[in-house]
Amino acid sequence: MSRDEAVHESLRKKGIEPGDSIEIISEDGRTIRGILMPHHEFSADEITTVKLDSGYNIGVKPRDIDSIRLISKLNSKDRKQKTKIVPSSPKKVGAPGKKISAKLPVVSIVSTGGTIASYVDYRTGAVKPAISADELAKSIPELLEICLPRTEVLYSILSENMRPENWTHLSEKVAHHLNSGSAGCIVPHGTDTMGFSAAALSFSLSNLTGPVVLVGSQRSSDRPSSDSTINLLSSARLCIDSDLGEVVVLMHSTSDDNCCTIHRGTRVRKCHSSRRDAFRSINEDPIGSVDRERILLNAPYDKKTNGKVNVDAKFDPDVALIQFYPSMTIERLRNFVKGAHGVIIAGTGLGHVHQDAIPVIKELTDKDIPVCMTTQCIWGSTNLNVYSTGRDMFSAGAIPLGDMLTETAYVKLSWVLAHAKDIDEVRKLMTSNLRREISDRRTR
Amino acid sequence: MSRDEAVHESLRKKGIEPGDSIEIISEDGRTIRGILMPHHEFSADEITTVKLDSGYNIGVKPRDIDSIRLISKLNSKDRKQKTKIVPSSPKKVGAPGKKISAKLPVVSIVSTGGTIASYVDYRTGAVKPAISADELAKSIPELLEICLPRTEVLYSILSENMRPENWTHLSEKVAHHLNSGSAGCIVPHGTDTMGFSAAALSFSLSNLTGPVVLVGSQRSSDRPSSDSTINLLSSARLCIDSDLGEVVVLMHSTSDDNCCTIHRGTRVRKCHSSRRDAFRSINEDPIGSVDRERILLNAPYDKKTNGKVNVDAKFDPDVALIQFYPSMTIERLRNFVKGAHGVIIAGTGLGHVHQDAIPVIKELTDKDIPVCMTTQCIWGSTNLNVYSTGRDMFSAGAIPLGDMLTETAYVKLSWVLAHAKDIDEVRKLMTSNLRREISDRRTR
Numbered sequence: 066m067s068r069d070e071a072v073h074e075s076l077r078k079k080g081i082e083p084g085d086s087i088e089i090i091s092e093d094g095r096t097i098r099g100i101l102m103p104h105h106e107f108s109a110d111e112i113t114t115v116k117l118d119s120g121y122n123i124g125v126k127p128r129d130i131d132s133i134r135l136i137s138k139l140n141s142k143d144r145k146q147k148t149k150i151v152p153s154s155p156k157k158v159g160a161p162g163k164k165i166s167a168k169l170p171v172v173s174i175v176s177t178g179g180t181i182a183s184y185v186d187y188r189t190g191a192v193k194p195a196i197s198a199d200e201l202a203k204s205i206p207e208l209l210e211i212c213l214p215r216t217e218v219l220y221s222i223l224s225e226n227m228r229p230e231n232w233t234h235l236s237e238k239v240a241h242h243l244n245s246g247s248a249g250c251i252v253p254h255g256t257d258t259m260g261f262s263a264a265a266l267s268f269s270l271s272n273l274t275g276p277v278v279l280v281g282s283q284r285s286s287d288r289p290s291s292d293s294t295i296n297l298l299s300s301a302r303l304c305i306d307s308d309l310g311e312v313v314v315l316m317h318s319t320s321d322d323n324c325c326t327i328h329r330g331t332r333v334r335k336c337h338s339s340r341r342d343a344f345r346s347i348n349e350d351p352i353g354s355v356d357r358e359r360i361l362l363n364a365p366y367d368k369k370t371n372g373k374v375n376v377d378a379k380f381d382p383d384v385a386l387i388q389f390y391p392s393m394t395i396e397r398l399r400n401f402v403k404g405a406h407g408v409i410i411a412g413t414g415l416g417h418v419h420q421d422a423i424p425v426i427k428e429l430t431d432k433d434i435p436v437c438m439t440t441q442c443i444w445g446s447t448n449l450n451v452y453s454t455g456r457d458m459f460s461a462g463a464i465p466l467g468d469m470l471t472e473t474a475y476v477k478l479s480w481v482l483a484h485a486k487d488i489d490e491v492r493k494l495m496t497s498n499l500r501r502e503i504s505d506r507r508t509r
Numbered sequence: 510m511s512r513d514e515a516v517h518e519s520l521r522k523k524g525i526e527p528g529d530s531i532e533i534i535s536e537d538g539r540t541i542r543g544i545l546m547p548h549h550e551f552s553a554d555e556i557t558t559v560k561l562d563s564g565y566n567i568g569v570k571p572r573d574i575d576s577i578r579l580i581s582k583l584n585s586k587d588r589k590q591k592t593k594i595v596p597s598s599p600k601k602v603g604a605p606g607k608k609i610s611a612k613l614p615v616v617s618i619v620s621t622g623g624t625i626a627s628y629v630d631y632r633t634g635a636v637k638p639a640i641s642a643d644e645l646a647k648s649i650p651e652l653l654e655i656c657l658p659r660t661e662v663l664y665s666i667l668s669e670n671m672r673p674e675n676w677t678h679l680s681e682k683v684a685h686h687l688n689s690g691s692a693g694c695i696v697p698h699g700t701d702t703m704g705f706s707a708a709a710l711s712f713s714l715s716n717l718t719g720p721v722v723l724v725g726s727q728r729s730s731d732r733p734s735s736d737s738t739i740n741l742l743s744s745a746r747l748c749i750d751s752d753l754g755e756v757v758v759l760m761h762s763t764s765d766d767n768c769c770t771i772h773r774g775t776r777v778r779k780c781h782s783s784r785r786d787a788f789r790s791i792n793e794d795p796i797g798s799v800d801r802e803r804i805l806l807n808a809p810y811d812k813k814t815n816g817k818v819n820v821d822a823k824f825d826p827d828v829a830l831i832q833f834y835p836s837m838t839i840e841r842l843r844n845f846v847k848g849a850h851g852v853i854i855a856g857t858g859l860g861h862v863h864q865d866a867i868p869v870i871k872e873l874t875d876k877d878i879p880v881c882m883t884t885q886c887i888w889g890s891t892n893l894n895v896y897s898t899g900r901d902m903f904s905a906g907a908i909p910l911g912d913m914l915t916e917t918a919y920v921k922l923s924w925v926l927a928h929a930k931d932i933d934e935v936r937k938l939m940t941s942n943l944r945r946e947i948s949d950r951r952t953r
Contacts, residue, residue, distance in 0.1 A: 223898055225861035229836050257857035261835050338859050338889030385841060386834045388855070390919055391705050392673050392826045401845040411832070413701035415782050417669040443887065445782030454667055475834055 068127035072113060075133055076101075084139035089115065090131045097125065098136065172212040172249055172304045173242035174198040177235065177262075178222040179255025181282035181293045197221075201253060205294055212301050215247060224255025224262070224281075229380040229479055232265035236378035239277055240270060243374045249275035249304025251297065256281035256335055256343065259314060263330035264476040266312040267500045269378035273310040275369050276303050279330070280315050283341045292317050292341045299325040299355040307360050310369030313352060317341040324356040329366075331473045331502035334443070347444060348468040348504065365501075381406050381482035386475045388441050389418045398425050407478045407491070408436045411471045416440050416447030416463075417454045423461050430462025433488040437464045437478060437495055439471040446504070464492055469503045477502060512571035516557060519577055520545075528583035533559065534575045541567060542580065616656040616693055616748045617686035618642040621679065621706075622666040623699025625726035625737045641665075645697060649738050656745050659691060668699025668706070668725075673824040673923055676709035680822035683721055684714060687818045693719035693748025695741065700725035700779055700787065703758060707774035708920040710756040711944045713822035717754040719813050720747050723774070724759050727785045736761050736785045743769040743799040751804050754813030757796060761785040768800040773810075775917045775946035778887070791888060792912040792948060809945075825850050825926035830919045832885050833862045842869050851922045851935070852880045855915045860884050860891030860907075861898045867905050874906025877932040881908045881922060881939055883915040890948070908936055913947045921946065 081087055081101060089097040099115040112124040113133075176182050176198035198216035202208055219238055220231065239250045254262055263279045270277065278300040282293035300315045312330035319342050328346045337343040346352075353362035385405035387398070389412050402408050408429060412418050416438035418426075426436045438447050438458065446468040449455030459465070466474050478495060485491045496503070525531055525545060533541040543559040556568040557577075620626050620642035642660035646652055663682055664675065683694045698706055707723045714721065722744040726737035744759045756774035763786050772790045781787040790796075797806035829849035831842070833856050846852050852873060856862050860882035862870075870880045882891050882902065890912040893899030903909070910918050922939060929935045940947070 223861070223896055225833075225857050225898055226863050227835055228863075255858075257861055258835055335858065335886050336888055338884045338886045338891065340889065343886065343889070382836045384836060386832065386837075387845075388830065388832050389669075390830045390916070391671055391702055392828060392923065393830075397829060397845060397849075400847060401841060403844060405841075413669050414699075414779065417667070417701055419670050419672075440782040442779050442782045442787065444780055445784065445787070447782065452667055454669055472834070479836065 068130075072127045072130055072133070079133070079135050080138075081133065081135050082139070086136040086139075087115065088134045088136055089113070089125055090134075091125065092129050092131050094131075100139075169211065169213045170248040170305050171215050171246055172251060172301050173239075173247040174202055174214050174216045174251045174253065175235070175238050175242060176201065176216070176218045176253045177220045177224070177227070177231070177255070179224050179253060179257075179259075179281055180285050181253045181255075181280065181296070182221070183223075183285055198253065201293075201297065205297055207298055208301055212248070212305055214301075215242065217242070222255070224258040227255075227258050227262060229265070229382045232262060232269065232380055232476075233378040235262065236266055236269035236376050239266065240374045240376035243274050243277075247275065247304075249301075250277050251300045251304065252277065252279045253297070254279045254281050256283060256316075260334050260344070260470075260472050261476055263312055263314050263328075263333055264470075264473040264502070265380065265480070267330035267502070268477055268480040269376060269380075270312060271375045271377070272370050272372050273312070273367070274371065274374055276307060276309040277312040277330075278303055278315050279313070283317075283339060283343055292322070295322050296325060303327065303355055303360060307362065308368045309352070309362065310367045311352070314344055315355065316344040318354060324354055326354050327352045327362070329501060331477075331500045332470065334470060334472060336443075347470050348446075349501075367501075377484070379483035380476075380479040382479070383407070384409065384475055384479045384482065386471070387411070388471075389413060389422070391419070393419070393422065395421055395425055398422055399428075402429065402434075405434065407434060407482050409439060409471065409475045409478055410436060410463075411439050411441040412447070413441060415445075415451055415455060416449055416458075416465050417452065418458065420454060420457065423454075423457050426458060426463050427461040430488075435464060435478065435482075435488060435491045435495065436462065437466050437474055439466050439469060439474045441471070443470075464495055466495060467503045473502050512574075516571045516574055516577070523577070523579050524582075525577065525579050526583070530580035530583075531559065532578045532580055533557070533569055534578075535569065536573050536575050538575075541569065543567070544583075613655065613657045614692040614749050615659050615690055616695060616745050617683075617691040618646055618658050618660045618695045618697065619679070619682050619686060620645065620660070620662045620697045621664045621668070621671070621675070621699070623668050623697060623701075623703075623725055624729050625697045625699075625724065625740070626665070627667075627729055642697065645737075645741065649741055651742055652745055656692070656749055658745075659686065661686070666699075668702040671699075671702050671706060673709070673826045676706060676713065676824055676920075677822040679706065680710055680713035680820050683710065684818045684820035687718050687721075691719065691748075693745075694721050695744045695748065696721065696723045697741070698723045698725050700727060700760075704778050704788070704914075704916050705920055707756055707758045707772075707777055708914075708917040708946070709824065709924070711774035711946070712921060712924040713820060713824075714756060715819045715821070716814050716816055717756070717811070718815065718818055720751060720753040721756040721774075722747055722759050723757070727761075727783060727787055736766070739766050740769060747771065747799055747804060751806065752812045753796070753806065754811045755796070758788055759799065760788040762798060768798055770798050771796045771806070773945060775921075775944045776914065778914055778916060780887075791914050792890075793945075811945075821928070823927035824920075824923040826923070827851070828853065828919055828923045828926065830915070831855070832915075833857060833866070835863070837863070837866065839865055839869055842866055843872075846873065846878075849878065851878060851926050853883060853915065853919045853922060854880060854907075855883050855885040856891070857885060859889075859895055859899060860893055860902070860909050861896065862902065864898060864901065867898075867901050870902060870907050871905040874932075879908060879922065879926075879932060879935045879939065880906065881910050881918055883910050883913060883918045885915070887914075908939055910939060911947045917946050 099117045102114040202214035280300045284291045314328045314333045318324040318326040336345045383406040447465040449459040481494045543561040546558040646658035724744045728735040758772045758777045762768040762770040780789045827850040891909040893903040925938045
């Protein structure tokens with residue numbers, strides 16, 4: 066019997082199952098106490114994985130195990146919850162184009178990856194994206210009671226690896242799903258760049274026939290504190306029970322599990338690296354909220370239409386984004402923007418840079434490269450009309466973007482550059498309110 | 510009589526004074542209604558400046574004026590407040606090194622410029638830095654009742670033009686003032702980069718014998734809504750009546766004029782481009798507050814000492830700061846960091862970049878160029894131990910900086926590079942808590 070088989074045999078004999086509290090004594094005498102984690106299809110078979118009290122996982126190789134002891138069994142109620150991340154027999158529920166014969170409304174789930182669709186790699190203990198949209202749907206029984214999920218795994222990547230070409234591809238898929246009879250489309254997405262993707266879909270899609278809901282999770286689904294269930298379920302309810310026709314992000318309103326907030330795709334930003342209520346609507350109130358009782362839409366929003374979703378998903382991949390800082394030299398700025406088709410500078414305060422950098426703005430605009438200003442403050446608006454610096458920047462051709470978020474401005478410029486015929490049209494589109502991304506139309 | 514003299518004569522005859530509501534009919538038939546602004550020593554004599562209801566100023570040349578009409582006189586109580594920005598005879602109250610013979614405590618005001626010490630350029634209507642520290646002190650009668658201001662104008666610049674060499678110079682001046690008997694040192698500063706300068710002084714100064722208070726104004730002093738008076742007065746009270754021995758930023762707590770918040774210099778950030786309560790302590794509670802009744806210090810802080818202030822104000826001017834974004838290419842990143850002595854990358858979420866960018870981190874760290882990670886979320890901490898991306902980045906040599914603010918991290922690295930002897934010491938100092946700038950010492 067191999068060491069691997071011996072470990073399995075020992076677990077079986079002692080009646081130890083995933084979810085139970087155990088203690089491992091390692092060959093080198095260390096004591097490891099925690100919860101035995103289930104094997105995942107992506108994890109190496111021979112590794113025994115233990116979730117420590119800290120929430121971190123540790124993987125132990127068979128040859129490093131001296132003995133295993135059961136501390137306590139998981140009670141059966143908890144077992145149901147804790148093991149739901151590994152559905153026994155995932156299968157495809159529906160696909161676009163196929164005939165749907167159920168009475169429940171169809172809701173599409175087009176998964177891109179991220180924590181909400183991830184598993185713990187039991188070799189390294191790190192979280193990796195892997196769970197399919199189908200597994201995701203199946204792991205939430207309540208979801209299957211209210212809708213017929215039509216699932217598709219588009220990517221299985223962590224969102225820091227999303228590129229503009231992914232926005233294009235995703236836009237086309239979402240439009241296809243909505244145009245194939247879905248009441249709405251849920252997009253499970255890593256939270257890191259979810260705000261960027263939400264802005265991208267906001268510009269690329271129009272005439273929406275239902276909500277497009279980007280949804281993520283700040284805690285991996287194998288953690289009891291995971292926020293994925295409530296976020297997904299609330300997204301499905303929004304798709305079914307609202308007349309919303311916009312791209313939104315739906316995430317926890319607070320650290321509690323009782324309410325989710327609906328943020329406009331062009332106005333939302335990840336403002337905390339780990340809290341479940343990490344997302345915030347910036348410079349406007351959220352569109353609304355979803356709790357156990359009801360869906361509330363408080364702010365003005367675009368209603369869904371009866372026509373066909375339009376998709377116009379070209380993005381210029383050569384927009385440079387930079388935050389101004391005190392020791393930024395002209396040379397470094399020049400090197401950075403070299404060859405870019407457009408530049409977003411997050412300036413200080415009302416949108417300022419050091420006076421020495423103003424000639425670089427002029428050089429670029431003289432070559433018809435748009436240079437747009439946002440504020441690194443996050444909240445508030447640019448205004449190049451108050452201080453002498455701002456006036457000089459405006460004279461040099463800088464385009465102030467009012468209260469548009471820096472990330473939205475960057476995505477919008479990527480989209481506008483792929484659509485405008487000249488610099489004048491770029492300037493006009495960038496300062497126009499296309500998707501409720503800018504509150505006023507002050508030209509400075 | 511010239512047109513200029515004719516305008517003055519017309520104003521005199523009609524009894525119109527600065528602060529009065531007037532109406533100008535221009536040569537081309539336009540009607541301009543607003544408040545007549547006082548002439549400033551820096552403004553062109555011949556321009557008549559009117560503050561419009563919008564808060565903006567417009568300057569009208571004599572040759573463009575057809576007629577001027579008085580709408581209403583400013584009442585005398587308001588006049589006192591509105592005209593205080595132009596003190597009649599500014600004179601130097603004290604200078605470091607000179608013997609001080611008053612009973613009131615000496616408080617230094619070392620001015621760098623910014624809105625708090627600015628005037629409206631009546632040719633263009635834009636705000637420019639100009640009012641001296643002395644004028645500033647004199648314009649607030651209550652200040653002279655509680656302390657003897659010792660004033661010095663170090664710079665008269667808008668803070669977007671501050672460079673690391675200014676931090677050095679400013680640090681030395683502040684130390685000199687404190688070491689010459691001042692109870693504390695107030696530094697009027699533009700709000701745009703006040704957070705950066707506050708962090709710089711936090712690292713360059715130690716063994717403080719009194720508070721060092723950076724203070725600004727979000728509204729220029731000629732506007733009735735200016736916050737400069739309360740901010741300056743509260744700063745002076747903090748210098749006189751507290752045992753604080755730290756570098757702090759003191760600004761409005763809310764939009765109201767009744768309370769100011771004391772923020773630690775390494776934890777503060779301008780989070781709104783225009784609100785009076787724009788500054789926020791990030792990832793920790795503010796140190797305390799100052800209202801009309803009392804000074805409250807709630808959080809742990811360093812107390813002032815009786816010794817001599819140490820100043821160690823060298824900063825490396827070649828730190829590159831960049832925010833990761835989805836279409837950032839390796840080439841653009843390489844071009845940007847070329848030649849930098851250190852790099853701060855504000856990553857997504859827990860501090861991530863696209864997997865393609867990880868080799869660039871390795872290239873830099875292989876050459877002993879430190880690459881430190883912060884989060885662009887603003888709130889929360891980095892953690893390169895949760896996702897596979899983070900683990901790969903850590904293996905490539907990235908230094909995660911926990912919950913340190915991006916701006917503080919950039920300033921700290923500028924300071925550390927000027928002091929550490931090798932990359933190991935840089936890594937150690939960057940992850941150590943030197944000025945309460947980092948909450949925990951997790952190495953990842």
